[in-house]
Each structure stands twice: as C-alpha cells, then as structure tokens.
Amino acid sequence: MKKLKTRLDAFSDAVIAIILTIMVLDLTPVLKNNWSDYIFLSKQIGIYVISFAFVANMWYQHATLFNEIDDMTYRIMLYDFLFLIPLSLTPLATNMMASNTTRIPVMAYGVLLGVVSACFRLLTSSVMHFEYTDTSKMRQLYRKIFGRHNTIYIVSNVVLIVLAYFFPQIVLWFYLPYPLVYLLLSSRDRQQMYDASQLTTEQRQQYLKLPQNAINRFREIVQNQAQPANGTTQTASHPQNSLTGWLDHPVGADSAGNPINPLDHNSSGDAEAIRKQRQAQWEEFAKQMKQASKTYRDQAHKNHKQEQDIKHDQVKQAERVAEQQQDQRKHDAEQAAKEAELKRKAREEESKQAAKEAERQQDLEKDSARQAAKDLERQAKAKRRVAKEEIKIAERQQKAQHKAEREDAKAEIRKQKLAQKAKQYGDHTPDAQPKPDSDKEPNNKD
Structure with a gap:
C-alpha cells in the first residue's frame, strides 16, 4: 500500500494548503482611505501570521514524520484524518479571533492548538509503533527524548489559556513563538530519536x-x-x-x-x-x-x-x-x-558585722525607748499638773462667777425693794421725790 501512503501524503498536503489559502482569503480588504481600517487590517495580518506559522509547523512535522515510513496501517490513516479535522478549524478560529479579540475567542484558539498537538502526538505514536519492531524500547526512547518537551508544550498552552481569560490582547501575541520553538525543539528531538534508533538493543538500554x-x-x-x-x-x-x-x-x-x-x-x-x-x-x-x-x-x-x-x-x-x-x-x-569560699567568708564577716550593728542598733533603740518612756512620763506629769491648774482656775472662775451672780441678784433685790418703797411713797406724796438711800452702805460681804 505504498501508493496509498503517497496519496495520503498528497491529500494531507492539499488540505493544509487549502487551510492556508482560506485563512488569507478571510482577510478583509481596505476599500476606504481610513486609518482605523488599515490598523484593523494590520491586526488581522498579524493574527494570520500566527496561524500561518502554526499550520506551517504542523505541515513540517507531518512531512518529516511520514518521510520516515514507506507504508502505513489503517490506524495511521485514521489518526491522520483525526489530526486534519481540528487542523481544518484553524481558519475559523483565526477569523473569530481577528474579528473579536476577547477572552473567549483567544481561549478557544488556545484549546484548538492543544487539541491539534494532542492529535499529532497520537499520530506520531502510531507511526513509531509501525516503524520500529522493538516497540517497548522505542516507546521508552520516544518518551525519554520527546516527553520533556511535550510536557513543556502542554504546560505552556494551559498557562496561556488561563492567562487569556484575564489578558486576551497580550496573550494573543505569545502564540507566535509557540510554533517556532516547537519547530526547533522537535527537529532536534527527531534527530536524537534517529541517532538512538541506529544503536543496538543493549546500547539503547544504556541510552535510556x-x-x-x-x-x-x-x-x-x-x-x-x-x-x-x-x-x-x-x-x-x-x-x-x-x-x-x-x-x-x-x-x-x-x-x-x-x-x-x-x-x-x-x-x-x-x-x-x-x-x-x-x-x-x-x-x-x-x-x-x-x-x-x-x-x-x-x-x-x-x-x-x-x-x-x-x-x-x-x-x-x-x-x-x-x-x-x-x-x-x-x-x-x-x-x-x-571565689565562692572568699565570698562565703565575706558573707560571714558581713553577717557578724551586721549582727553587731543590729545589736548596737537594738541597744540604741532600747535607750531611745527608755528615754521616750521617760519623756512621755514627764509629759504626762506636766499634763496632769496643767490639768490640775486648769481645774483650780476653773473652780476659782466658777466661784467668782457665782459670787458675781449673787451680788447681781442682791442688787436686783435692792432695786426691787427701792422701787416698791418709791411706789409706796409716791402714793401718799405724789410730788415728793424719794430720797436715795445714801445713808446705807452696801454690804459687800457674803
């Protein structure tokens, strides 16, 4: 079925060529002398370049992959059709992203790139299975050589899809270096794969x-x-x-x-x-x-x-x-x-000195207490003498007051008696004036 493999190569090349032609036909020509239209056209051309680089890289990967085999299986043919289906959607995704560069079209474009890459890796695995008889060892070689870069592609694409939700205008231009890096790394990986396939089985085991x-x-x-x-x-x-x-x-x-x-x-x-x-x-x-x-x-x-x-x-x-x-x-x-012994002796000396000082202080306190007691006793005696004197003075004052009160009472009585006598005399001799009792001397004795 070598002839069928040749026709499948031609069919795949034709599909990819049509994809590129449709993308360039989707560009909107500028019919008016308007700068905004030219700016929009420049943006469309930039997005077309991104998609062209991706599709061209897929063509190169497909061509070099099918160049390594002279025949094919039904599995390879079906996987090739499966690879061309999402790749044919590239013009639609490109047109959507050029017309409306928002988060959903950019994220959809990134998902499409991921699906195309996954289908191509599936096609590559089927070709590797068909090309090499020592399937298990060659698969191990494929995973060792291509696996690290495939992981980088997957992680990078997932990161770009997530970032496209927040920054679609910026993430768009990060899809341009994606196929260029893919082209460089995959070509080197394919060369390493061929170099490893030329080794013996034992050497491949050592290579792994x-x-x-x-x-x-x-x-x-x-x-x-x-x-x-x-x-x-x-x-x-x-x-x-x-x-x-x-x-x-x-x-x-x-x-x-x-x-x-x-x-x-x-x-x-x-x-x-x-x-x-x-x-x-x-x-x-x-x-x-x-x-x-x-x-x-x-x-x-x-x-x-x-x-x-x-x-x-x-x-x-x-x-x-x-x-x-x-x-x-x-x-x-x-x-x-x-030092502890010296400190102990010093403490003992200090304690002895402190004891003597405390004893002297205690004696001083006792003397002070006795002197204070004597002072208090003298003060008490003085207070008692002062109290007795105050009592005597109070008694004398009281006696003098009583004596004055009695004198006042007697004087009041005499005045009353004189008033009565004057009243009596006044009744008989109204014009006569009472004579003062000047002949009588006041009795000042008690």
Missing part, C-alpha cells in the same frame, strides 16, 4: 539510563563527526550548537547531517555504514563515560580520603579543644570554688 546532560554530550559527539559517502570521518560543517548552525542544517537529516531515511537517498551500504558509525560513536562515548566515571570515582575516592583525613584532623583538633576546654573548666571550677 543516561541523564539529560549525558545525552547532550553524545549528541555533540555525533554533530562533531560526519560520515561522507566515502566512509571517512570528518568534522561536521554545520554543527547545531547555535541558531545559525540549526538554520544551515539539512532538513530531514540526523545530527551529523546524514538523511534520516537513508534508504531513500543513499545505498544500503551507506545506511549500514552510518549505523556502524553511530554504534562506534556510542562505544567511544561509553568509553569516555567509563573513563569519566573512573576519573570521577578516583576523584571521589581521593576527595573522600581527603575528607576522612580532614575529619580525622578535625576530630583530633576537637579532642584537643575538648581537653583544653575541660582543663579550662576545671581551672574555672577551682577558681570559682576559691
């Missing part, structure tokens, strides 16, 4: 155990050595250590510049020579790895021995320091004991 930095070193060895048609080894003219080297690298070639499908371009002898060269390069790489591992082990053993010596010296130094610290602590303890 390598970390990423070791895989990159093996790729550098392959890049730096090319295999011309005459079988001699020379330095590669276009190593892919930079962007310029990648641009000048032949399309559909391995890391050394040889065609990925040598059966279509070279003789079987050249293909076998390339396979032997890869295996020889792997042996050289394995020797370098073993030498590096031995050097690493020797260096690690040397470093371990140095670390042990350093630790031993540190232990000795720590023991000396501990001994010095112990002697210092012992000396400090003895010094502290002496």
Whole structure:
C-alpha cells in the first residue's frame, strides 16, 4: 500500500494548503482611505501570521514524520484524518479571533492548538509503533527524548489559556513563538530519536539510563563527526550548537547531517555504514563515560580520603579543644570554688558585722525607748499638773462667777425693794421725790 501512503501524503498536503489559502482569503480588504481600517487590517495580518506559522509547523512535522515510513496501517490513516479535522478549524478560529479579540475567542484558539498537538502526538505514536519492531524500547526512547518537551508544550498552552481569560490582547501575541520553538525543539528531538534508533538493543538500554546532560554530550559527539559517502570521518560543517548552525542544517537529516531515511537517498551500504558509525560513536562515548566515571570515582575516592583525613584532623583538633576546654573548666571550677569560699567568708564577716550593728542598733533603740518612756512620763506629769491648774482656775472662775451672780441678784433685790418703797411713797406724796438711800452702805460681804 505504498501508493496509498503517497496519496495520503498528497491529500494531507492539499488540505493544509487549502487551510492556508482560506485563512488569507478571510482577510478583509481596505476599500476606504481610513486609518482605523488599515490598523484593523494590520491586526488581522498579524493574527494570520500566527496561524500561518502554526499550520506551517504542523505541515513540517507531518512531512518529516511520514518521510520516515514507506507504508502505513489503517490506524495511521485514521489518526491522520483525526489530526486534519481540528487542523481544518484553524481558519475559523483565526477569523473569530481577528474579528473579536476577547477572552473567549483567544481561549478557544488556545484549546484548538492543544487539541491539534494532542492529535499529532497520537499520530506520531502510531507511526513509531509501525516503524520500529522493538516497540517497548522505542516507546521508552520516544518518551525519554520527546516527553520533556511535550510536557513543556502542554504546560505552556494551559498557562496561556488561563492567562487569556484575564489578558486576551497580550496573550494573543505569545502564540507566535509557540510554533517556532516547537519547530526547533522537535527537529532536534527527531534527530536524537534517529541517532538512538541506529544503536543496538543493549546500547539503547544504556541510552535510556543516561541523564539529560549525558545525552547532550553524545549528541555533540555525533554533530562533531560526519560520515561522507566515502566512509571517512570528518568534522561536521554545520554543527547545531547555535541558531545559525540549526538554520544551515539539512532538513530531514540526523545530527551529523546524514538523511534520516537513508534508504531513500543513499545505498544500503551507506545506511549500514552510518549505523556502524553511530554504534562506534556510542562505544567511544561509553568509553569516555567509563573513563569519566573512573576519573570521577578516583576523584571521589581521593576527595573522600581527603575528607576522612580532614575529619580525622578535625576530630583530633576537637579532642584537643575538648581537653583544653575541660582543663579550662576545671581551672574555672577551682577558681570559682576559691571565689565562692572568699565570698562565703565575706558573707560571714558581713553577717557578724551586721549582727553587731543590729545589736548596737537594738541597744540604741532600747535607750531611745527608755528615754521616750521617760519623756512621755514627764509629759504626762506636766499634763496632769496643767490639768490640775486648769481645774483650780476653773473652780476659782466658777466661784467668782457665782459670787458675781449673787451680788447681781442682791442688787436686783435692792432695786426691787427701792422701787416698791418709791411706789409706796409716791402714793401718799405724789410730788415728793424719794430720797436715795445714801445713808446705807452696801454690804459687800457674803
């Protein structure tokens, strides 16, 4: 069914060409001399460039994938149709996003890119299953080589879809470098996949155990050595250590510049020579790895021995320091004991002095108390004398007051008697004036 595979390639190319044609036909021409219309057209052209780059990258991935096989299965054909279905929706999503650059169209565009990429990975898996007989090992190689970048694509697309909900105008232009990065990384991954497929089963098992930095070193060895048609080894003219080297690298070639499908371009002898060269390069790489591992082990053993010596010296130094610290602590303890003894004696002396001082203070307090008691007794006696004097004075004052009151009472009585006599005389001799009783002397005696 090689002829059917050729027609399927032509059918896929035609569908992709129609997709690109429809996208450019959807651009709205400017019929009026209006700057706003030209600005809108520029925006549409920019979005068209984004979609063109994505579809063109899918065409390249599809072409290089189908170039590796001469026949196909029904599974590959069905998966190819499944891949072309969402890819055909690219003009619709592009037109929607150009006409209304809001969150929903931009997010829908990102979802469409994710679906197309997922369908293409499904198609790639079916091609890998058909191309290689050692399916399990080659799938492991595919996951090891392509898996890291596929994870980056998925995570990046999910992040862009989420950000498109908040910043659709900005996220739109981040879809432009997506196919360019995809093109660069996938071409390198495909070259590594072909290089790994040229190895023996045992070498592939060793390849699967390598970390990423070791895989990159093996790729550098392959890049730096090319295999011309005459079988001699020379330095590669276009190593892919930079962007310029990648641009000048032949399309559909391995890391050394040889065609990925040598059966279509070279003789079987050249293909076998390339396979032997890869295996020889792997042996050289394995020797370098073993030498590096031995050097690493020797260096690690040397470093371990140095670390042990350093630790031993540190232990000795720590023991000396501990001994010095112990002697210092012992000396400090003895010094502290002496100081404590001196402090104890000082406290005893202070307590004796304090006891004597307290005794003197107590004697002083007793003397003060006795003196105070005597003072209080004298004050009490003085108060009693003052009280007695005050009582005597009060009694004399009271007697004098009583005497004055009696004198006043007697004087009042005399006045009353004189008034009565005057009244009596006045009744008989009205004109006569009463004579004062001047002959009588007042009796001042009690």
